[in-house]
Amino acid sequence: MDKKLNCVMLVDDDEAVNYLHREILEEAGFASNIIVSDTASKALSLLEKPDREACEQPDVIFLDLNMPLMCGWDFVERLADKKIGDDSFPLIFILTTSMNVNNLKRAVGSNRITGFLPKPLTEEMLHGILSRHFASS
Secondary structure, three states, X not given: OOOOEEEEEEEOOOHHHHHHHHHHHHXXXXXXXXXXXXXXXXXXXXXXXXXXXXOOOOOXXXXXXXXXXXXXXXXXXXXXXXXXXXXXXXXXXXXEOOOOHHHHHHHHHOOOOOEEEEOOOOHHHHHHHHHHHOOOO
């Protein structure tokens, strides 16, 4: 890829999915830093106390919806309530196997959700994200 983001966060409770998506991101050269969290609450903690050397704030968060204890929607709401980094909000892409039309409608109606993508991530999806959202940066 011509453009490389500084930091991406994966939030999914499935270890195998996180492994696969990390491999895809690394192979594509999508980001210099990849943060992986297996729960939404851990992801929020990481965003509250970021590793200043590796990643102040992710450019993109790939978020699963169906997770125990705190779902993806709760994560988005809590993230919106917090001030992180320079107060800019990262692009959030729902990455799901959910066939629930209400989830799609909710994502489309949210000003916090940038996209609704089917699992698994693909290199084509990553190219599309870069060209649509980071072409001029």
